[in-house]
Amino acid sequence: MIRGVLAFALGAVLTVSGPAGAQEDTTYTVLSFDELKGWEFDDHAAALEVFQETCTDMRDPDWLSLCALATNQKNARTFFELFFRPVLIEDGEPALFTGYFEPELNGSREKTDTYRYPLYRKPDDLNGQLYYTRRQIEEDGILDGKGLEIAWVDDPVALFFLHVQGSGRVKFEDGSYLRVGYADKNGHEYKSVGQELVRRGIYNVHQVSAQVISNWVRRHPDAGRELLWHNPSFVFFREVTQVPPERGPLGAMNRSITALRSIAVDPSIVKLGSPVWIEKAGATPMRRLMIAQDTGSAIKGAQRADIFFGTGTRAGITAGKARDPGRMVVLMPIQRAYALIPEGRG
Template identity: 65%
Template sequence: MIGALRSAVLAGAMMTASAGAAETTHTVLSFAQLDGWAEDDHAAALSTFLNTCDQFNDPDWRSLCAMAREATPETARGFFELLFRPVLIEDGQDALFTGYFEPELEGARFPSSRFRYPVYKMPPEARASNPWLERRQILTSGVMDNRGLEIAWVDDPVELFFLQIQGSGRIRLPDGQTVRVGYGGANGHPYRSIGVELVRRGVYSAHQVSAQVIKNWVRRNPEAGTELLYHNPSYVFFRELRHLPSDLGPVGAMNRSVTPLRSIAVDPAYTPLGAPVWVEKNGAGLMRRLMVAQDTGSAIKGAQRADIFFGTGDAAGQAAGTLRDPGRMVVLLPIQRAYALLPDGY
C-alpha cells in the first residue's frame, strides 16, 4: 500500500467516532442519476481500470477485464454503461473526500551535516514482532544504528514524518538522481494524530489544521515540535523501488502505480479493489469523474470514504493537503453483482 496512515492528520482532526455499526444499504442507480457522467473522459478512466483489472480473481470481474481490453477510447463510455450498474453503498456516515500525494524530499545516499535524518528499511525483528518499539524508542535508543538499514538520509525530520504519513515518495539526490521509496511495513502501533493533539491543546481549532500548518508549528517550536512528533507512536519503514519508472506514480495496494486524479484509496470492506467508482466531490474545486479504487489506508474507513491521489510534488501536496470535502461516491459493479445486493435480488 502507499500509505497506511495518510489523511489521518486532516480527517482525524475533523471526524467524530462512529455512532455504532449502522446497517449497510445498497441502492442501484441509473447512469442518468450520476451528476456530470456524460461529460467525463471515460477513456482516461478505462485506461486506469485496465492498469489493475488483471488482478481480479473473480470470474465476473475477469470477464469484464477481458472485454475492457477490447474497448477503444471511442467505446469506453459504452463499455461501462453496458456492463456495469452504479451502486450507492451507504453505512450511515456522511461522505468525506480527502487527498494524498507523493512527496519529494532532498536527500543523499550518505549522511552529512545537512542530511542527518535516515529513511529506514524495516528490521527483521520489527517484522517478527507486532507491535514492536514505539517511534520515540526507534529514534532515540540506538536500536537502528550501524546495521545498514538506511536507504538514504534527508535534511528535514518534519518532511520525513509526513513522508511516513503518505507512505511513499521521491528523494532527490545532489547528483540529480532520484530514489523512489514505498511502504515497507510499520511498527504495529496505532497512528495518533498530531493534528488532533494540537487541537486538544488549544493551539488551533479543527478547521485551521492542515499539513502545512502543522509543519510550520513544528519548525517554529523545535523542542516542543520534536515531542509532538513523538506523540505519534506509529513508525513507518520503507523499501526502495528500484525499477519503478519516473513517469509513473507510486505503487498502490494492488501493486501497480496509481494515476493522478483517477485513482482513489477506499475501504475494501465496502468497495472492491479495482472497481470503478464515480466520484461527486463537492466543496471547492467541484469534481465529477470516474476513478478506480486502487489503494487503501488505515484512515480510510467507511462506505462513503475516499482518498484521492493528486500526483507528485509540492503542487500536488498543496492541493491534497487541504482537501476535506463532502459529496457522494457510487461504485460501478458488474450487473449481476449489483442486483444481487438488493434485498429481493432481481
C-alpha cells in the same frame, strides 16, 4: 423479467438490503447514469486506461470478462454504460472525501551536513514485538551504526510525513530518484499530532491540515520536535525498484496508482479494482470516474474515499486541504447490480 430490465435501464431506482455478509444497515440503491452529476463531461477514456491497469488482477469471472472487453473499446463511455450499472452504497454515515499524496524528499545516498536525517530499512531484530519509539530512535540514536540507512534527507518534517504516508520518492542531486515503500513499523499505536494541536488549543479542528502542522513545527523547532515525538509510531522502509520513477507509487493491488484517477476505499465494502464515480463538494468540486486501487487504515465505510493527488509538494498541499462531503457511486457489472433486485421485483 424483461419489463424489470427495461425499467432498470430507463432509470428505475431500487433500494434493497445488501447481499449475505453485508452489514444490516447497509443499503444498495441502483441508479441510472443520467443520475450521475457531470457524467457526460468526464474523460471516460482516461478512466478506462486506469481501470485496465488493475482489472487483470480481479479474479472473478465477470470482472475478467469485462477486462478482456475493455482492451478493444473505441468508446469508453459506451463501454461503462453498456456493461455496468451505478450502485449507491450507504451505511448511514455521511460521505467524506480526503486526499493523500506521495511525498518527494531531497536526499543523498551518503550522510552529509545537509542530508543527515535517515530513512531506515527494517531491522533484523524486529519480529512483531513492540520496538523502540520514535523518540528513542531519533533523539537517542538507538539505531545508529547498525547499517540500516537506505538514504539521508534534508528535512525532518517532510520525513515525518513520509512516515505518515508510508511511501514516497527521494530525489538525488544528480536528478535520479529512489522510491521507497512501507516495510514494517515499530508496533506502537499511531497518535495524531494534528489532534494534539487541537487538544492544546492551538488550532480548531477545521484549521488543521498537513501544511498547517508543517508550518507550525518549522516556526517552533524545539516544541515542534517534541510534537512529532508525541507520535511514537515509526515506519521502516524498503526500496521499490519495480516501479519506474515517472509512474505513480504502488497501491494495495501492487500496481502503480494514478493521480486524480485512483482512490483508496474500504475493501470490505467496495471491491478493489472497481470503477467509482465521485461527486466531491467543497472549495474544489470534483466529478469524475475513479478506480478503487488502494486502501488505508482510516478509510472505513461505504461513503469514504481518499483521493490520490500525485507526487510532490504541490500535490501534498492540495491533498492536505481536502476534507469534503459529497457522494460516491460504485459501478458494478450489470449482472451483479441486477442480482440486488429482490425476488418478485424483476
